[in-house]
Amino acid sequence: MTSDSPANNNVASRALVEWVAESARLTQPANIVWCNGSSAERERLLGEAVKSGVLIRLNQRKRPGCYLHRSNPNDVARTEQVTFVCTPSAHEAGVTNNWMAPDEAYRKLQKMLEGSMRGRTMYVIPYVMGPVGSPYAKIGVEITDSIYVALSMGIMTRMGDSALSMLGDSDHFNRGLHCTLDLNPERRFICHFPQDNTIWSVGSGYGGNALLSKKCFALRIASWLGRNEGWLAEHMLIVGVRNPEGHTRYIAAAFPSACGKTNLAMLLPPPALRGWKVFTVGDDIAWLRVGPDGRLWAINPENGYFGVAPGTSARSNPNAMRMLGHDSIFTNVGMTPDGDVWWEGMDVEPPSDLLDWHGRKWQAGGGERAAHPNSRFTTPITNNPVLSPHVEDPCGVPISAIVFGGRRATTAPLVLEAKDWLHGVFIGATMGSETTAAAAGKVGVVRRDPMAMLPFAGYNMGDYWRHWLAMESRITEPPRIFMVNWFRKADNGAFLWPGYGENLRVLKWMLDRIDGQVAGRPTFLGTVPEPAEIDLSGLEIAPEQLSHALAVKTGEWKAEMASAGELFDRIGPSVPEELRRLHRELSSSLESGAT
Ligand code: SAT
Numbered sequence: 001m002t003s004d005s006p007a008n009n010n011v012a013s014r015a016l017v018e019w020v021a022e023s024a025r026l027t028q029p030a031n032i033v034w035c036n037g038s039s040a041e042r043e044r045l046l047g048e049a050v051k052s053g054v055l056i057r058l059n060q061r062k063r064p065g066c067y068l069h070r071s072n073p074n075d076v077a078r079t080e081q082v083t084f085v086c087t088p089s090a091h092e093a094g095v096t097n098n099w100m101a102p103d104e105a106y107r108k109l110q111k112m113l114e115g116s117m118r119g120r121t122m123y124v125i126p127y128v129m130g131p132v133g134s135p136y137a138k139i140g141v142e143i144t145d146s147i148y149v150a151l152s153m154g155i156m157t158r159m160g161d162s163a164l165s166m167l168g169d170s171d172h173f174n175r176g177l178h179c180t181l182d183l184n185p186e187r188r189f190i191c192h193f194p195q196d197n198t199i200w201s202v203g204s205g206y207g208g209n210a211l212l213s214k215k216c217f218a219l220r221i222a223s224w225l226g227r228n229e230g231w232l233a234e235h236m237l238i239v240g241v242r243n244p245e246g247h248t249r250y251i252a253a254a255f256p257s258a259c260g261k262t263n264l265a266m267l268l269p270p271p272a273l274r275g276w277k278v279f280t281v282g283d284d285i286a287w288l289r290v291g292p293d294g295r296l297w298a299i300n301p302e303n304g305y306f307g308v309a310p311g312t313s314a315r316s317n318p319n320a321m322r323m324l325g326h327d328s329i330f331t332n333v334g335m336t337p338d339g340d341v342w343w344e345g346m347d348v349e350p351p352s353d354l355l356d357w358h359g360r361k362w363q364a365g366g367g368e369r370a371a372h373p374n375s376r377f378t379t380p381i382t383n384n385p386v387l388s389p390h391v392e393d394p395c396g397v398p399i400s401a402i403v404f405g406g407r408r409a410t411t412a413p414l415v416l417e418a419k420d421w422l423h424g425v426f427i428g429a430t431m432g433s434e435t436t437a438a439a440a441g442k443v444g445v446v447r448r449d450p451m452a453m454l455p456f457a458g459y460n461m462g463d464y465w466r467h468w469l470a471m472e473s474r475i476t477e478p479p480r481i482f483m484v485n486w487f488r489k490a491d492n493g494a495f496l497w498p499g500y501g502e503n504l505r506v507l508k509w510m511l512d513r514i515d516g517q518v519a520g521r522p523t524f525l526g527t528v529p530e531p532a533e534i535d536l537s538g539l540e541i542a543p544e545q546l547s548h549a550l551a552v553k554t555g556e557w558k559a560e561m562a563s564a565g566e567l568f569d570r571i572g573p574s575v576p577e578e579l580r581r582l583h584r585e586l587s588s589s590l591e592s593g594a595t
């Protein structure tokens with residue numbers, strides 16, 4: 001084994017050096033590369049990835065700096081069934097997580113890791129989550145044998161020497177050990193050890209399983225750190241909405257994977273809403289803290305976007321299309337004969353001789369998709385034409401509204417405001433959403449997905465809700481809490497609401513509520529807009545269509561509360577009594593026919 005360690009001289013943290021040496025003793029790589037995050041290093045790694053066939057260089061005239069990766073077809077999404085929270089007791093992980101005892105998990109994965117990098121390169125990737133130097137930022141180091149992971153981490157995080165400088169001689173960093181193994185689904189495990197600030201992931205190269213900064217650290221481990229340290233790590237985008245008077249307010253919105261977070265975070269206002277502008281702070285993860293002024297402040301810990309490609313088009317998200325023009329890695333999309341990318345919903349005719357995501361010739365109308373439904377782009381945050389100027393602010397941005405959204409063909413109204421913080425937590429805790437291609441398994445099945453965190457809360461869901469409730473007493477100006485659903489359908493299967501840029505009309509109603517400009521209509525579930533309160537200028541939508549989108553129906557919510565009650569029962573005594581009480585009250589008022 002050669003230990004390529006010139007950068008070692010810059011590493012002040014003995015704990016880091018020792019952990020890397022220990023990991024190398026276990027996995028036996030042929031050589032070790034400490035990533036410094038320089039552009040020269042990136043060019044070198046890109047060259048190597050192309051040479052070894054991990055990446056395909058796309059047409060550099062059309063998409064400078066862009067590459068295509070085709071994954072193993074068995075490795076295209078998160079695998080929740082083999083994702084474990086390894087706390088000392090099963091109770092700490094709770095019933096919504098898979099649990100394995102830490103000793104057992106370490107032993108099991110250690111066997112798989114022994115000698116697993118023989119003949120391969122080990123990349124050591126120090127990274128910062130959050131603005132470098134921010135008191136709210138955290139440091140992680142990922143060790144991986146995947147050059148695709150190394151290159152993706154270089155986009156998704158602030159990676160390299162800046163992380164080492166920030167770490168200094170501290171031993172306080174997340175230890176992520178990732179090894180591709182042979183991609184055998186039987187030997188695929190993603191194990192989190194919150195007490196050790198450690199993640200071990202084997203057998204997958206897919207984003208959410210292998211880019212350990214993202215779901216593993218910034219959500220599962222961070223949610224656990226957040227509970228201990230008094231803050232929240234959430235599956236939320238952060239968006240700045242500036243009104244024509246020039247006043248910007250920030251909204252944090254939780255949606256399950258592949259429900260349009262990236263699109264909402266960078267939406268282009270419809271022409272009729274003159275003077276409005278939207279800025280992206282984050283598209284997937286928010287770390288929320290109570291600031292010295294008592295307001296809730298959010299940072300985006302990430303430095304790039306790992307977004308869903310299909311459905312992204314010049315019409316649905318022109319800002320995203322612009323940002324994907326350069327320096328991006330595409331995974332599992334189709335490739336045109338001239339070396340460009342193509343996917344379903346791009347609103348561009350597919351050329352003949354298109355290759356599908358497997359690299360096979362694709363037949364239009366043959367029933368197969370050219371791009372995998374969970375095909376992705378990985379692109380630097382700075383590519384975003386509507387990036388917020390506050391994205392590097394060490395303390396983040398103040399949050400005026402929190403939104404919980406799901407993908408529901410029925411039941412959930414376009415928008416609704418909760419009565420207060422407690423009721424808002426209840427709305428978040430009981431939300432449901434249809435499953436998507438972002439996780440392996442059946443698509444389109446409604447499941448409870450509290451706060452869009454079902455797969456990401458790193459500890460007992462009941463305790464997580466308790467932590468949410470406890471946050472209120474520390475916030476002097478709590479954000480208002482809303483629920484949204486862009487995906488409700490008419491009986492003929494068509495979407496009732498046009499979505500995308502038009503969603504700004506819904507955000508505008510929320511801000512109008514905050515400003516006391518609109519009264520809304522109270523229902524048993526919260527306040528919904530009177531149809532006239534939604535700015536429909538320039539939008540043709542039939543009044544009955546809008547009323548259907550806004551409807552809150554007793555029968556549907558009876559079923560919804562029955563299902564939420566089942567989740568509460570499954571979680572058991574750790575569900576906070578306040579949430580149980582709201583559930584009982586709402587269920588009984590629905591029984592007596594509340595409207
Ligand atoms: O693959 S990821 O988990 O990072 C994306 C998502 O599912 O939200």
Ligand code: MN
Nearest residue numbers: 235256257284
């Ligand atoms: Mn996500």
